[in-house]
Every structure is written in structure tokens, then in C-alpha cells.
Amino acid sequence: MTERHRPVLAAAERATDALDLFSRVSAGLRRLVPFHSAVWTAADPETGLITAPMLVENLGTGEGCAAYWHSELLDENVLPFRDLARAAVPAAGLRAATGDLPARSARFRRLLQGQGVYDELRAVLRIGDRPWGLVSLFRTTDAFHPQETALLADLSRPLAERLRTLTRPPAAARRTDSPAPGLILFDESGEAVSANDEARHHLARLPKGPSFPTQLGLKLPIWVLGTALQARAIADGRDHGSARVRIQTTDGRWLTCHASCLTGPGGRPGPAALVLEPATPADLAVLVAEAYGLTPRELQITQLTARGMTTTEIATTLFISPHTVRDHFKTIFTKAGVSSRGALVARLFTDHYWPALPEPTQLGRPGQPPAQARIG
Structure with missing residues (x-):
């Protein structure tokens, strides 16, 4: 990262939650990459779909917002987020991508042009192939320059890492009711x-x-x-x-x-x-693991631990040595902020489950491990 990125990243570090992050980063970025309006939203890292929170600046938040995402998902567009999430560079400008013919994109023809938008700069905040946030910046005059696109692309991973930290699910308060679907x-x-x-x-x-x-x-x-x-x-x-x-x-x-x-x-x-x-615990397992920065292998080991497997059994299942498993556990414990396997399972699979898990005596037949120990 260069000195140009430092003010934006410093603003991101001061954020107290995801919405505050979007607000602070947007204000800092506007000084480096001027824009008229913007949309910042969190994304589900497994599906890439938009989720809370969302910050909309200088744009309508009612039918216009719905029309924007309707076009995003159902129209033939240039630079849909799902493609940008897999692209070599996670940011791109609409005019640059269309050879200065933005009307090639249905989103521009049907929505942006009528709102006075001249160019749109998009980015996916991602870590590897996991998208944690989506960004759209809009200008009413002038196109976004390649240097501005490159700056936003460079911010993709560090902002995603900060967003991931702020998205980390807190332990849920226990309750006994189970709301129906x-x-x-x-x-x-x-x-x-x-x-x-x-x-x-x-x-x-x-x-x-x-x-x-x-x-x-x-x-x-x-x-x-x-x-x-x-x-x-x-x-x-x-x-x-x-x-x-x-x-x-x-x-x-x-x-x-x-x-x-x-x-x-x-x-x-x-x-x-x-x-x-x-x-359910299965719904949150990957989200929580990602939020703590666990690698796919570390998540595998954690899931097998939740099933009650020993170090030797995990090593046999994954075709690695027990010593390697123990090394993985050291890293996992550090990332999750725990010191034992029981605390690890509680942190990743139990603390975030709504409602509270039943007592072990209510789970399964005699001789079977508790339900939470079979997650995975």
C-alpha cells in the first residue's frame, strides 16, 4: 500500500461496525476519487448476495434501489458483480469496460442515464474468492481514470479484511423459544x-x-x-x-x-x-470461520473436532500427520482466541446458534455424541 491509501485505511481502522466502516471509508475515498453518489453494501461471502448493512449516498432508497438490484440480477449488464468477484482485478469502470459506450449495459440505459450518471466505478471487496462487500461509485461528469480504478482495486482486500472482522458474529444471548420459519x-x-x-x-x-x-x-x-x-x-x-x-x-x-x-x-x-x-450452526459455520480468518483446511479440522474426533483420527481422515494437525490447532486457537478444543467448538458452532442448544440428554440416542458434535 502507498501513502495515498493510508488515510482510507486509517479511517477503516477507526470504524466500530460495518456501517460506520462504509461511512468513514466513503468520506476518505471521496478525497482521492471524487464521486457524486455511492452504494456500499455487505455481501454474503458464500453467495455474493447483498446483505445488511447498506449505505446509499445521494441516491433514492425506495423503488430506485429495488430497480437497481433487479437490473443487476435479471438484466444483461456489463460488469455484474458476480463476474467482477471472479475477475483478475476486482474493480472496473463502466465506460472503460464498454469502450466509452455505457449504453451497452442495460443498467445504464434503463436507470443510470436517466439519473444523470455519466460513469460508474464498481469494486468487490474480497479475500481470495470470498466477496465481503460491494461498492458502486457514480459520477455525473467525467469518466473514472485507470489510476482511480487501480487505487480502488488495491483497497479491495484490506477493506474486505476489516469488514470481515467487523462482521464477526458476536455470541448470541441464550433463549429457549424457537421462532418458526x-x-x-x-x-x-x-x-x-x-x-x-x-x-x-x-x-x-x-x-x-x-x-x-x-x-x-x-x-x-x-x-x-x-x-x-x-x-x-x-x-x-x-x-x-x-x-x-x-x-x-x-x-x-x-x-x-x-x-x-x-x-x-x-x-x-x-x-x-x-x-x-x-x-442453524451449519448455516453459520463457514461465516464464523471466515470471520475468524480460518483457512479451508483449518475449518475442516475444526468441523472434525466438533464431531468428537481425536488428533489421530483427524490425521487419518485428512491424510496428514498428527504433528501437522497439532500445528493447525495452534494456529486455529490463536485466530479464534481460545485455548482448548471445547472452547473452539463453542466459539464457532454454539455461541452463535439461535436458539440455545438443548441439553445433551435430549439429543440423539444413548451412546451417540451430542448433535452439535456432529456438525459438518
């Missing part, structure tokens, strides 16, 4: 047409952010709407990913939001069904 149905046009009481219960606990009104009297957060749009994109063959995202609630717990499109008579496209439900 919430269900929302969308018609073929994408309009929400039905929702149960459990869905309303979960929606009321989602953080504030851009939302879209519906005929049901509910406002759907853009993260929920985006998951439903992704399900439609998969059904239409535009994407082969997963319509699944994890969202932290206002009381620090976690929900999993997942959607799929149903099939109607004669194989015709039917409605889309979206489910909101408390996240």
Missing part, C-alpha cells in the same frame, strides 16, 4: 402476494435499510428482495449460484433467507417462495 410468496412479476405471521415477525427484527413497499402492507428490505430476485435469475438460467443469504438481526441474532422458484402447471414458471428462519 417465515414464508413469503412472490408472483411471476416479483410482487409479494402472501406472507405468514412468522415472516412478519422476522422482518420486524431486520436492521433498517433500503426497503420496498408491497401490497401486503409490508416493506421488504432490499436484502430479502434481492434473494427473491436471485431465485428468479437462477430459474431463468442467468445464474447458477445460490439464492441464500444470512442477515444479522437488530438484537444480534442471525437469520437465513433462502428462496426458490416453483413450477406451475405444464412446467410453466410459478411463484417464488422465500423462507426466513433462524440460522
Whole structure:
């Protein structure tokens, strides 16, 4: 990193949460890369879909925001985030990518041009192939220069690392109730047409952010709407990913939001069904492991530990030596801030589970390990 990056990174270090990070970094970056408006959002590192929080600066946060993400997922666009997440360079300008013909992108033709946008600079904040955040900067005059694109690309990993740290799930407060899954149905046009009481219960606990009104009297957060749009994109063959995202609630717990499109008579496209439900340990395992910076191998070892395996059994399963397993444990303990295997399993699989796990006597048949010890 150069001296030019230092003020932005220093601002990122002072952030207290993800939304504060976006606000501080945006203000610092604007001095280096001038822009008129911006969108900063967290992303689910497994699916790349948008999740809370989101910061929208100098842009509409209602129907315009919904239209932006509708175009992102369902239109033929230049530089969709899903492609940029896999690109060699995680940042690119729209005019530069289209040879100064931005109208080649449906997003520009249908939305940005009418809002007076001249150019858009996008970036994915990523660590390896895991996207932790998405950024769009907009200018009403002048194109973004290659040097500005390169500067934002250089910030991708350090900002993703800071965002990952701030996204680390805190230990959830224990509770005994188990809210049932919430269900929302969308018609073929994408309009929400039905929702149960459990869905309303979960929606009321989602953080504030851009939302879209519906005929049901509910406002759907853009993260929920985006998951439903992704399900439609998969059904239409535009994407082969997963319509699944994890969202932290206002009381620090976690929900999993997942959607799929149903099939109607004669194989015709039917409605889309979206489910909101408390996240399980399996839902959070990778998210928590990523947040602590565990490598895929370290996560494997942690999962096998959660199953109750010994060092020798883990070594045999992974075809490595017991000495290598012990070395991995030292690194894992340091990253997770624990000193024992039991504390490690609790930190990654139990502390973040909503609701509290039942007592071991309620799990399985006699002689079987507890349910949380079979995660993985």
C-alpha cells in the first residue's frame, strides 16, 4: 500500500461496525476519487448476495434501489458483480469496460442515464474468492481514470479484511423459544402476494435499510428482495449460484433467507417462495470461520473436532500427520482466541446458534455424541 491509501485505511481502522466502516471509508475515498453518489453494501461471502448493512449516498432508497438490484440480477449488464468477484482485478469502470459506450449495459440505459450518471466505478471487496462487500461509485461528469480504478482495486482486500472482522458474529444471548420459519410468496412479476405471521415477525427484527413497499402492507428490505430476485435469475438460467443469504438481526441474532422458484402447471414458471428462519450452526459455520480468518483446511479440522474426533483420527481422515494437525490447532486457537478444543467448538458452532442448544440428554440416542458434535 502507498501513502495515498493510508488515510482510507486509517479511517477503516477507526470504524466500530460495518456501517460506520462504509461511512468513514466513503468520506476518505471521496478525497482521492471524487464521486457524486455511492452504494456500499455487505455481501454474503458464500453467495455474493447483498446483505445488511447498506449505505446509499445521494441516491433514492425506495423503488430506485429495488430497480437497481433487479437490473443487476435479471438484466444483461456489463460488469455484474458476480463476474467482477471472479475477475483478475476486482474493480472496473463502466465506460472503460464498454469502450466509452455505457449504453451497452442495460443498467445504464434503463436507470443510470436517466439519473444523470455519466460513469460508474464498481469494486468487490474480497479475500481470495470470498466477496465481503460491494461498492458502486457514480459520477455525473467525467469518466473514472485507470489510476482511480487501480487505487480502488488495491483497497479491495484490506477493506474486505476489516469488514470481515467487523462482521464477526458476536455470541448470541441464550433463549429457549424457537421462532418458526417465515414464508413469503412472490408472483411471476416479483410482487409479494402472501406472507405468514412468522415472516412478519422476522422482518420486524431486520436492521433498517433500503426497503420496498408491497401490497401486503409490508416493506421488504432490499436484502430479502434481492434473494427473491436471485431465485428468479437462477430459474431463468442467468445464474447458477445460490439464492441464500444470512442477515444479522437488530438484537444480534442471525437469520437465513433462502428462496426458490416453483413450477406451475405444464412446467410453466410459478411463484417464488422465500423462507426466513433462524440460522442453524451449519448455516453459520463457514461465516464464523471466515470471520475468524480460518483457512479451508483449518475449518475442516475444526468441523472434525466438533464431531468428537481425536488428533489421530483427524490425521487419518485428512491424510496428514498428527504433528501437522497439532500445528493447525495452534494456529486455529490463536485466530479464534481460545485455548482448548471445547472452547473452539463453542466459539464457532454454539455461541452463535439461535436458539440455545438443548441439553445433551435430549439429543440423539444413548451412546451417540451430542448433535452439535456432529456438525459438518
